[in-house]
Amino acid sequence: MEKRTISCNIHIAKSLETLDSSDAQLVKAAREALSLSYSPYSNFKVGAAALLEDGTIVKGANQENAAYPMCICAERSVLSITSNSYMGKKVVVMAIVVHNPNQRITVPASPCGACRQVLSETEDRQKTPIRLLLTSDSDETWMIGSAKDLLPLSFNGDLLS
Ligand code: THU
Secondary structure, three states, rough: OOOOOOOOOOEOOHHHHOOOOHHHHHHHHHHHHHEEEEEEOHHHOEEEEEEEEEOOOEEEEEEEOHHHHHOHEEEEEEEEHHHHHHHOOOEEEEEEEEEEOOOOOOOOOOOOOHHHHHHHHHHHOOEEEEEOEEEOOOEEEEEEEEEOHHHHHHHHHHHHH
């Protein structure tokens, strides 16, 4: 039997000072976006900021609902704002910050499966990768070159219709 291995590279910056200034600015924008979070049920706040190809920064956060499955993640909030208000503009980088006022989080959280799927299709649509910057209460930031790196063997619409 043939064996294939899929791997994912993560680059870790221990502090914001070791990031490019544009990446550090995007992480700050994602941290600001935490204030947009409506998360009374989980207390888990997720802020996201996307850098578009024209330099625009789009911010969004998770929006919860008492009917839990209706919750919208920060990443998909931002992608939805982008495709509705900045149609056709490519997302180059997305920074994602997590925070829980009840406990200090020191490791980054990475996007859930649903967000990985939507990020992956966004990459397919725009034909360029979306670089991810993941961080938490500490400034340690994980950089992943493409959202698809987090979703090997992703599903796509090639065989539909
Ligand atoms: N959440 C996100 O915003 N992004 C993710 O990728 C994972 C989870 C939100 C949804 C919900 O409001 C809270 O985090 C707890 O699941």
